[in-house]
Amino acid sequence: MSRLQKIVIVGGGTAGWVTAAMLGHHLQGRMAQIELVESDDIGTIGVGESTIPPFITLLRNLGIDEQHFIQATQASFKLGISFRDWLRKGESYFHPFGSIGGAIDIHEFFQCWLKAKLTENHPSNLQDFAPASVMAEKGRFMLPFKAQRTLIGGANYALHVDARLVAQYLRRFAEAKGVKRTEGIVTEVKTRPSDGFVEKLVLKTGEEVTGDLFIDCSGFRALLIEKTLGVGYHDWSDVLLCDRAVAVQTENRGATTPFTVAEAQDSGWRWRIPLQHRTGNGYVFSSKFISDEEATEVLLSKVDGELLTKPMVIPFKTGVRHRIWDKNVVSVGLASGFIEPLESTAIHLVYRAIDMLFRYMPDQDCAPALAAEYNRRMTADYEEIRDFIVLHYCVTEREDTPFWRAAKAITPPASLTERIELYRESGLMREGLDELFRNPSWQSVLDGMGVTPKRYDQLVDRMPFEVIRRTLDEAGPRLAAFVDTLPTHDEFLREHCPAE
Numbered sequence: 093m094s095r096l097q098k099i100v101i102v103g104g105g106t107a108g109w110v111t112a113a114m115l116g117h118h119l120q121g122r123m124a125q126i127e128l129v130e131s132d133d134i135g136t137i138g139v140g141e142s143t144i145p146p147f148i149t150l151l152r153n154l155g156i157d158e159q160h161f162i163q164a165t166q167a168s169f170k171l172g173i174s175f176r177d178w179l180r181k182g183e184s185y186f187h188p189f190g191s192i193g194g195a196i197d198i199h200e201f202f203q204c205w206l207k208a209k210l211t212e213n214h215p216s217n218l219q220d221f222a223p224a225s226v227m228a229e230k231g232r233f234m235l236p237f238k239a240q241r242t243l244i245g246g247a248n249y250a251l252h253v254d255a256r257l258v259a260q261y262l263r264r265f266a267e268a269k270g271v272k273r274t275e276g277i278v279t280e281v282k283t284r285p286s287d288g289f290v291e292k293l294v295l296k297t298g299e300e301v302t303g304d305l306f307i308d309c310s311g312f313r314a315l316l317i318e319k320t321l322g323v324g325y326h327d328w329s330d331v332l333l334c335d336r337a338v339a340v341q342t343e344n345r346g347a348t349t350p351f352t353v354a355e356a357q358d359s360g361w362r363w364r365i366p367l368q369h370r371t372g373n374g375y376v377f378s379s380k381f382i383s384d385e386e387a388t389e390v391l392l393s394k395v396d397g398e399l400l401t402k403p404m405v406i407p408f409k410t411g412v413r414h415r416i417w418d419k420n421v422v423s424v425g426l427a428s429g430f431i432e433p434l435e436s437t438a439i440h441l442v443y444r445a446i447d448m449l450f451r452y453m454p455d456q457d458c459a460p461a462l463a464a465e466y467n468r469r470m471t472a473d474y475e476e477i478r479d480f481i482v483l484h485y486c487v488t489e490r491e492d493t494p495f496w497r498a499a500k501a502i503t504p505p506a507s508l509t510e511r512i513e514l515y516r517e518s519g520l521m522r523e524g525l526d527e528l529f530r531n532p533s534w535q536s537v538l539d540g541m542g543v544t545p546k547r548y549d550q551l552v553d554r555m556p557f558e559v560i561r562r563t564l565d566e567a568g569p570r571l572a573a574f575v576d577t578l579p580t581h582d583e584f585l586r587e588h589c590p591a592e
């Protein structure tokens with residue numbers, strides 16, 4: 093069967109240019125052509141500025157110099173997310189990147205800490221032992237891999253980025269790798285009568301763009317996967333109530349925090365993402381409980397710093413396509429599905445989608461078996477993220493507004509209920525080999541949301557309790573003292589990656 097000769101990418105937002113950069117980098121010289129079609133007139137969504145640690149891996153895999161990337165995109169470092177007012181008003185918790193504590197003897201740190209908590213109500217908090225949480229709380233930063241044999245070696249980090257600058261950066265990168273960019277509005281998509289495969293795009297100018305495989309990165313418009321192939325959509329708005337966001341950029345005020353803030357609001361939640369040159373803000377809300385105007389008013393009353401943009405309202409529908417890959421179209425980014433950005437997972441799903449495509453790269457016939465396995469794995473990723481996000485809502489104690497009463501009353505997906513029950517009964521986590529969120533992430537949110545296990549892993553009883561107590565008594569203060577010696581996040585940025 094003949095190999096692919098040409099891949100066409102429709103759309104030049106973050107999804108389009110990440111796709112182009114990855115395909116250009118890995119297929120350069122092996123594929124006749126990669127072409128990206130985008131329209132400046134239509135523009136991009138322009139939000140999507142908080143990432144998770146695999147984003148750093150993406151940069152490394154592309155051979156991009158991290159320091160240069162940070163300078164060019166005015167990025168800042170992110171050690172995790174500070175969740176405020178989610179369990180109850182006035183309560184907050186932190187979801188850090190990286191590990192929490194080190195094994196005590198051969199036992200998982202979490203189980204040791206849990207034993208101390210359950211048996212003698214040890215005064216420490218789980219996050220006292222998470223290097224990323226302690227750095228975030230103190231507003232300090234150091235690259236963990238540069239401090240590997242120190243107490244912060246287990247931390248991990250991601251970036252806050254300027255979406256527009258990232259797209260520009262990756263465009264330069266991809267074009268240097270031979271990706272062809274065509275400016276124009278796609279007005280028609282022609283399919284082959286014999287099998288329904290997409291054959292070509294027709295642009296407003298009349299120009300035609302043909303290809304063997306089409307990557308639909310056209311955002312919520314989903315030009316190929318939905319408008320042309322009509323694959324359908326799993327709507328998850330029964331478990332995730334938010335369906336709109338309003339976003340605005342402001343001038344920076346105060347120190348640049350090395351974390352994203354996600355603060356619960358009366359009818360949703362508000363994000364704050366600090367970059368070197370400005371701050372991104374938004375209110376994600378449910379239109380059943382608050383109007384666009386009211387949500388905008390609430391957001392504007394809470395941001396600090398002068399407004400740099402007009403507030404922009406973005407409607408969305410939570411869910412995922414029935415088939416992310418259908419015939420010779422693979423949808424990536426917003427075209428494939430969307431889950432509210434509470435854990436900053438959407439950009440991750442973009443490079444995950446292309447990584448997965450490399451694994452199941454088809455020939456020109458796009459064998460259905462490859463698409464089926466690709467769809468199974470990508471859908472599993474979406475479902476895992478959906479469950480993780482639902483967890484942030486369904487165990488809340490808030491009942492102070494109609495939105496929170498509705499969120500609390502939701503019946504979570506069975507897959508999530510099973511996870512929560514396992515944790516409640518035993519303190520154990522269900523962890524698959526290929527899952528994005530590892531034990532420390534689930535434990536941080538479960539613990540932060542006040543879910544307490546009935547017991548700890550009994551294997552820990554093999555170790556004298558005194559060893560656990562002594563370790564806990566000493567480790568937290570030692571970590572805090574070490575973090576006090578690190579530069580502040582702003583000092584680190586100024587010294588190592590000042591904006592270009």
Ligand code: FAD
Binds near residue numbers: 102105310337437
């Ligand atoms: P877009 O940016 O919408 O790009 C679509 C592209 O298709 C554009 O180039 C457009 O010109 C082109 N196009 C469309 N129609 C045509 C046509 N007819 N002809 C030619 N070109 C066309 N993700 C995160 O990881 N972290 C976050 O913090 C985060 N926050 C978010 C907040 C909100 C409110 C929303 C809605 C999303 C957020 N996301 C976040 C998701 C993130 O923004 C997207 O995953 C990411 O930007 C990719 O978008 P995209 O490229 O798929 O779509």
